[in-house]
Amino acid sequence: MSTQQLPVVVIGAGPTGLAAASHLVERGIEPLVLEAGPAAASAVREWSHVRLFSTWGELVDPAAEKLLAPTGWARPDPAAYPSGGDWADLYLQPLADVLGDRVRVGATVTGVSRAGRDRIVDADREQQPFVVHLADADGREDRVLARAVVDASGTWATPSPAGGSGLPALGEKAAADRITYRVPDLKDPAVRARHAGKRTAVIGSGASAFTALAYLADLAKSVDGAGTKGVWILRRGISGSTFGGGEADQLPARGALGLAAKAAVDEGHADAVTGFRTEAIERDGDGRLILVGEDGRRLDPVDEVIVLTGFRPDVSFLGELRLGLDERLQAPIALAPLIDPNQHSCGTVYPHGHRELSHPETGVYLVGMKSYGRAPTFLAMTGYEQVRSVAAAIAGDLESADRVELTLPETGVCGGAGLFDAPDAQKADGCCAPTPQLVQLGAPAAIGAAADRAPAGGCCGS
Incomplete structure (x- = not known):
């Protein structure tokens, strides 16, 4: 079997991973989605009680909707705000059901490499398929070969600690x-x-x-x-x-x-x-x-x-691949300047695709929340645009892969x-914070909107 006949392995059956599989199917490429949890959208289900701040109209991937349409699936009200549980039950699980055997649950990826090549070997490297090692819930090991790997595993499993240094505070684990x-x-x-x-x-x-x-x-x-x-x-x-x-x-x-x-x-x-x-x-x-x-x-x-x-990416199982990650954000090097909170203070994140998500190891892509590394404020529709571009690139359609098909809303932040x-962060226009200090906010002012039921999410994991 040639490498081109192998499936594309997608790690994670969350919103971005299932969207990636949908775009690959649309292009006639067979995906294999490996989900560590017991069901699709396992991470989303863990925050099922939280309401998103994105509407249904921004949370359904176009290619996924095309797959769902023949099943009689009814798209929820585009203007409504779902909870995480709604998103999982009314969209993500039906999408996984349509994908069928292409989604394998209870499969934890433990390592990814090139077949017969560790990370130091150059000879014929790009001609070798990827080898993906995995383990099921009982610890039984398996491996699959792939033509490309799309890591949409998110960051939900690796939250950042309380310690201000980025390390757990002393006593944090004991408490x-x-x-x-x-x-x-x-x-x-x-x-x-x-x-x-x-x-x-x-x-x-x-x-x-x-x-x-x-x-x-x-x-x-x-x-x-x-x-x-x-x-x-x-x-x-x-x-x-x-x-x-x-x-x-x-x-x-x-x-x-x-x-x-x-x-x-x-x-x-x-x-x-x-x-x-x-x-x-x-x-x-x-x-x-x-x-x-x-x-x-x-x-x-x-x-x-x-x-x-916040959260941080787990790249430990990608250790045998040649990744190009920014030293601060742990995001792809070409993407990091677009999302770095040290650099960007206002406006939108520029829509991006396969080129910003590429690595020295050809055929590997980190997408979805994981692509942002430690940067915050990821929107589901950003992930959908990412995987549309990546699927087109894997299919060899660079014209489509390079085309931007997304306009993001202003953050207002x-x-x-x-x-x-930064010590000199305060600006004349009041944009940024003064020197940190203890404060007790005083009597309430009129804040306008009745926000007691305001949706919370919209930045999502895999």
Whole structure:
């Protein structure tokens, strides 16, 4: 069998992985989707309670819709905002069902290489197929050969720690029973009991942190949640852009989400602590947690900690491939300048495709959330455009692969994480944050939109 007759292995049966398979099928190329979880969209199902800030109209891939149409699948209202559970049940699982045996669940990829070639061997390298090693849920090993590899495994399984240095804070692992790295599902009675009437620290400054703060505020206002209090831990200061784009955001639900977080603070349901980089997590005599900052500050004890500091890619199983990754973001080198929060403060991310996603190892592509490495704010439709271009490139249709077929909405957000940390970050127009300091926001101002039910997601994993 020639290499061209082999399937393209797609790692991950999430939104981007299933879209990649759909585009490959549309081009007459056989995909094999390997999903570590027990079902398609396993990662999405783990945040099924969170509502996205993208609408159904932005969450259905065009090639996937063509595959679904003959089955009688009814597309949900394009203007509605689904939860993660809706997305999985009403779109992703039906799409996996249509793809059938092309999707293999319970298959964890443990390594990828060139057949008979480790990463140091040059001879005839590009003529060799890829070899993908995998293990099932019982640990049984297998391998498959592939003509190309599209890694859409996302970053959900590797959340970033609480420590401000990028390493786990001292004591963080020992306090694991009181720490979660996910937005809590407060409709779950056990989870609700952990937070009701308790003091919870939320570490992070993005959409997930906004969501957690809004959820805790809702709990505080409920009958069984009296005394619930959030402590919002930010590594930077507070500015006009801290809460996102607000009414200027072209994704209205994303802007409303930031306003909901602002309301949680303004209404006294959460206190904000700024310029705080966690160095250690200790326990007091009652077993509560004390966050200790790099500057020596010790915060009042909390009962629970929610760490929402982003995610990072796992490239360990790609160690025998020649990847070109940016040294800071761990994103493809050509893509990194387009998404680097140290460089970009406003506007859109330029739509990109196979060229920005390529590596020295021809035929390997990191797509979806994983392609962004440690950069935040990934939109599902960005992933769909990525895999449309990649599938065209694998098929040899470079004209289509190089064509941009996506216009992204303005973020409405000014200021990347790196800019806020810079000593000279404050700008005359008020764009960026002042020197970090402790703040207690005062009485609530009129914030406009009723944002208590603002959708939260839209930036998605694989």
